[in-house]
Amino acid sequence: MLKLLSALSRSQRAYVFLGIDLALIPVALLLTYAVQVLPASALETLRASLPVLPYLLLIAAALSKWLGLPNIQLKAYERFAIGLTALYAAGIAGALAGLSWIAGLGLPAGTHVIFGLCYFIFAVAIRMVLLQVVTAIYRRAEPRRRVLIYGAGTTGTQLAQALSAHDSIDPVAFVDDNTSLQGMLLAGLPVHPPARIAELVRARRINRVVLAMPSLSQPKQAQIARRLQKMGLEVQVLPSFAQLIGEEALIDKLTPVAPQNFLGRKSTDTGLQEACQSYEGRSVLVSGAGGSIGSELCRQLLGCHPSRLVLYELSELALYTVHQELTQLTEGMGIEIVPVLGSVTDPRQVRKVLGDHGVQVVLHAAAYKHVPLVEANPLPGLANNVFGTRTLARAAAGAGVERFILISSDKAVRPANVMGASKRLAELVVQDLASRYDRTVFAMVRFGNVLGSSGSVVPLFQEQVSRGGPVTVTDPAVKRFFMTIREAVQLVLKAGAGAQGGEVFVLDMGKPVPILQLARQVIESAGYSVRDEANADGDIEIEIIGLRPGEKLEEELTLNGDLIGTRYPKIFCAREDHLSEIEVAGVLRGLRQALAAGDEAAARAVIARWVEGYADSEAGRRRL
Known part of the structure; x- marks a missing residue:
């Protein structure tokens, strides 16, 4: 039939x-x-x-x-x-x-x-x-799909009536939090409390749930959906009235609050001014050019009109993306954009690139920077951050490069993790080279977290909010220094232009920001409320997950707090001791042997011996 x-x-x-x-x-x-x-x-x-x-x-x-x-x-x-x-x-x-x-x-x-x-x-x-x-x-x-409707209000009952004549969908029942509706028959279907969902699924062979509560906030809908999906159910959400009448396009165009709005202070943007003279008309190489810091370095360098900009990047996708962007930005400017796919740990390629393109300034931003990942993979982190820096810096000195600027991190100060220790060792390598080479100005710039950079906390919080939470914070007492990407890069270029050789520049990042406060700001800026003991009906919960291996409650910018002012108000120079040439050679020899043997414990032992304030992460993990 x-x-x-x-x-x-x-x-x-x-x-x-x-x-x-x-x-x-x-x-x-x-x-x-x-x-x-x-x-x-x-x-x-x-x-x-x-x-x-x-x-x-x-x-x-x-x-x-x-x-x-x-x-x-x-x-x-x-x-x-x-x-x-x-x-x-x-x-x-x-x-x-x-x-x-x-x-x-x-x-x-x-x-x-x-x-x-x-x-x-x-x-x-x-x-x-x-x-x-x-x-x-x-x-x-045809097989019927048995559906449970979550929400017995007007929208839910209208949905049930519409589905009753559907060819392949069979509405079975409602569930609703409203106790006054529970036990009633609406549109011919019984209304049950949400606590009975698991029982209904088994008894009525339900395989799909439709959330018919468009007025409920998105985070709460997401929380309900995740709970139902854990039961093995397919979950669909009925669109809101705004979506049905065509306002969805407008909603899609709304963007999250800009990260700089969470800075807690006014960001500084004074322009590069006379600092551009150190880059104008020169061939500049940016390592890690596809990353957040590297790509912003490239954008701001364009305002200084270098003759050539060499984009050195390990990730093919990141290199393609930044090359496409910069090519469009430099149309008609006479600036040559050179994409180079490679690793800073490859000495032969590094020497060739520096020589072929007559590089005069190197801005070294390439690094593995995510603390938990480097903590779990210490040997690749050390190989890239320490030996990659040494390879590029020595090749720069050999090629007669005018300036070599290392982008460092506040995690290099008394580090509690391998990533921070690798950045401190990279600083020691650069300081050693600065004492031995006169033709090349070696310097490093140290700063804290950059708002909006890849892997930084604000985009992570915003993503968690979009999924309905929870927003995860490691510890209520955690504080971090923050700058905007534009602000940090502008100061890096200024510091690099004013370097004389061997300086450790420290950027003024203001007061450290409590991460718990930042999490609240991100949630509230998205139009939601925090769910806690004081507000049980809030939208999104903040979950404390505990410090991860290698993390500290607060970061520092200097070893001893001894800072000297520079001609730029937001840039200081730290007075810090460094290792001798023989000591640096010993550090590198020990690390090289540990890498060759694949011995993580030996690598950590080298770090513990030579990096001031480093606490062995294994001990840290045991304490956690």
Whole structure:
């Protein structure tokens, strides 16, 4: 039967409906004559009416086609279609009256009214019956998806009514938090409390849940959805009214609050001014050019009009992205953009790139910087951050590069993790080279967290908020220094321009910001409230997960706090002791042996011996 129904074209189905409508006319006539008191019996009266019946059928067929009744689908047969059927019934009743008068049948005037009513009832009833029959055929032939509707309000009940006639979806029940609705029947379905979802899923074989609560905040919907998905259920969300009327495009264009808005102070942007002279007309290489810091270095360098900008990057995707962007920005400026795919740990390639492109300034931003990842992979972190820096710096000195600026981190000061220790060792390597080479100015710039950079806390919090939370904070007492990317890079370029050789520049980052406070700001800036003991009905919870291996409650910017001012108000120079050439050679030899042997413990032992303030991460992990 299903194959037969599916094989019918739209026009064939219309002819079937037309045939049914026409077949109902003699049936309605017979019933009309049967309920009336007439001189002859119902069958005799029908036989007397046979001469006018063909004309009545022709008129009925034409009227039906004109009104479009055969083209109305069964599932779309509602109030408007019923109104058309009433008009159609009145039309053929009038046609019967005219034909009866012409043929002289002598039927009472009330006969035509009763005929119209009988036909209308038959036509509507037959379509209702056909809808149930066809629906039953489809339901038997195709598997049904049993649906639980979460939310028994107006939206939920309307959804249940709409799904009741669906070919493949079977609404089973409601669940709702409103205790006044629980136990009631709405749209023919029972309303249960959410606590019974697991029981309902087993008993009623439910495999999909539709969240019909568009007024509920997105985080709360996300929390409910995750809880249901853990039960193995497919979860769908009914769109809000704003989405249905087309405001979704506007919503999509809304962007998260800019990271600099969470700085807690006014960011400084004084421009590079005379610092540009150190980069203007020169060939500049930026390692790690595809990263957050590296790409911003490239953008700001364009304002200084270097003759050539060499983009040195290990990630193909990151290099492609930054190269495409800078190529468009430099159109018509006469600046050559050179993309180089490679690693700073490759001495042969580094020497070739520096020589082929006549590099005069190196800004070394390439590094593995994510603390937990480097803590879990210490040997690759040390190889890249320490030996990569040494390889690039020595090649720069050999090529006669004018300036080599290392981008360092506040985590290098008394580090509690391998990443910070690797950056401190990179600083010691650069300081050693600065004491031995006069032609190249070696310096390093140390600063804290950069808002909005890849892997930084604000984008992470914003992503967690978009998923409905929770927002994770390692410890309530954690504080960090923050700068914007633009602010940090601007000061790096200024410090690099003013370097004389061997300096450790420290940027003024203001007061450290409590991460717990930052998490609250991110949640509230997104228009949500924090759910805690004081606000049990809040949208998003802040979860304390504990310090991870290698993390400290607070970071420092200097070893001894001894700072010297520079000509730039936000840039200071730290006075710190460094290792001798022999000591640096010993450090590198020990690390090289540990890397060759794949011995993490030996590498940590080298760090513990030479990096001031370093606490062995293994011990730290045991304490945690």
